[in-house]
Amino acid sequence: MKKALMILLCMVLGAGVYYSADRFIVKRVPEEVSVERSKIEKAQQMIQESYVENVDEKKLLDGALKGMVAALGDPYSVYMDEQATKQFHDSLDSSFSGIGAEITQQDGEFIIVAPLKESPAETAGLKPNDVITHVDNEEIAGLTIYDLTSKIRGPKGSRVQLGIKRGESEKSLTINVVRDDIPVETVAHQLYERDGAKAGYIEIKTFGEGTGKDVKTALDELEKEELSGLILDVRGNPGGLLSSVEEVLGNFITDKKPFMYVEERSGKREALTSAAKDKKEYPVVVLIDEGSASASEILAAAMYEVEGYTLIGTKSFGKGTVQQSLELGDGSQMKLTVSKWLTPDKRWIHRKGIQPTLEVVQPEVFELSPVQSSIVLKKGMNDERVASLQRLLDGLGYKIDRTDGYFSAQTEKAIQEFQKKSRLKETGEVNTSTLKKLESTLELYKKNPNHDHQLQSAIEFIARH
Structure with missing residues (x-):
């Protein structure tokens, strides 16, 4: 059954919606399906015979199928026409073009699950749980994920403007993202030392086809250093191949418990167990x-x-369902949620997430986005862009007297200090060059491991044990 399941564990906006799966196993729908068709057939006939304009029969059928799946109210069950199916296949390549952000649809809203590490989406400041409201100033209410994808797609180097609702704020953000090629390099590693302790670090960005092998290679190299402990980093990792997860787990867990269960609608459960290894x-x-x-x-x-x-x-995102791909015979497909997955303790974490054993929150600056403005920001102005600027300056350590959006004399002084440190003209006004330098400074700040409270807590944990 394991190989017959297609775990749709990742949806990335790139050359299309990218679903990582246990290698795209599909099931063809039987030609003879016992279904009551009369009502649908009558409606189709009435539309074709009586509607004021001629109707494309295929377009009508695609619409009916989309509506049927949408009626399930499940963001992970979707109908893909022939074009969307091809787009899906293309995006399973080792690299793709786009913005690099996984989305899902909940309660009619399109929500960012996570931007891929070092992707255009992350650089532009998109965050987990951001809600997309507009694309290039157009509302997206009523669209499917595939409709949204087609709007966000575009050639490398082009720009897409996203309207974003973040948290409880009633104000909408406008974030411009420059599309780029996004190679799927899934694993990075390095060694941290503290107080004589050696902490190995392996970052898993997504679970791709080669991830298991790459993690093993990184682990072997790190273990030559007589490690005091190891850190596995899956922050911002939107998912991937079930087979890769199993490969990675095989390095760390034994078979004393299943690593997950798959539960069908009937309540029947299948236990999936990792190959036995020593802890x-x-x-x-x-x-x-x-x-x-x-x-x-x-x-x-x-x-x-x-x-x-x-x-x-x-706390993690919370996706606990399993999807299967059904091929409809004309190049189109339907992804249908067919079961749940449960943790080894048989917990369903869907929409609940997993709580950490040690909660550590990142500095507030990690939640900030680069300031974007088409006009020069200067003393006396009062708007949300200035408020974002003030929060950013404060997070970077500059003295700020307010963060309410009024460009005060102290804000001007902080900008001058930043410009001086950055070897820019000390005008106290925020033009394009200052905005770009602020963006790169923010990016470098976040990449500095000394500013990463969660990583530092993990290193300290290993040093103490």
């Missing part, structure tokens, strides 16, 4: 956050519930 003698920490979804949550839950490894960070 690591050194401590292992898993970093998670609200952008850790699906495959990342399978890994985190298994690491904690099977072997008791420590989870550090914030």
Whole structure:
């Protein structure tokens, strides 16, 4: 059954909606299906015979199928016409073009699950749980995920403007994202040392086809250093291949418990068990956050519930369903939620997420986005862009007297200090060159491991144990 399941664990806006799956296994719908068709056939006939204009029969059928699946109210069950199916296949390549952000649809809203690490979406400041409201100033209410994707797609180097609702704020943000090629390099590693302790660090950005092998290679290299402990970082990891998760877990957990269960509508459960390995003698920490979804949550839950490894960070996203791909015979497909997945302790984390064993919140500056403005910001102005500017300056350590959006004399002084440090003309006004320098400074700040409270907590945990 495992190979017959297609776990739709990742949806990335790039050359299309990218679903990572247990290698795209499809099931053809039988030609003879016992379904009551008379009402649908009558409606189709009436439209074709009586509607004021000629109707494309295929377009009508596609619309009916989209509506039928949409009526389920499940963001992970979707109908894809022939064009969308091709787009899906193309986006399973090792690299793709786009903005690099996973989305889902909940309660009629399009929500960012996570921007991929170092993607255009992350650089532009998109955050987990951002709600997309507009694309290039057009409302998107009523669209499917595939309709939205077609609007966000575009050639490398082009720009897409997204309207974003963030948190409880009633004000909408406008974020411009420059599309780019997004190579799927899934694993990075390095070594941190503190007080004589050596902490290995492996970042898993997504669970792709080669991720298991790459993690093993990184682990072998790090273990040559006689590690005091290891950090697995799946923050902002939107998911991927179930088979890759299993490969990675095989390095860390034993078979004393299943690493997950798949539960069908009937209540029947199938246990999936990792190949038996010895538990690591050194401590292992898993970093998670609200952008850790699906495959990342399978890994985190298994690491904690099977072997008791420590989870550090914030609550994960919460996707606990399994999808199967159904081929409809004309090049179109339907992805249908067919079951749930449960943790080793048989918990369903859907829309609940996984709580860390040690909660650590990042500095507020990590939640800030680059300031975007088509006009020069200067003293005396009062709007949300100035408020964003003030919060950013404050987060970067500059003295600010207010963050309410009024461009005060102290704000001007802080800008002059920033410009001086950045070797820019000290005007106290925020033009394009100052905005670009602020953006790059923010990016460097976030990449500095000393500013990463969750990573530092993990290193400290290993040093103490």
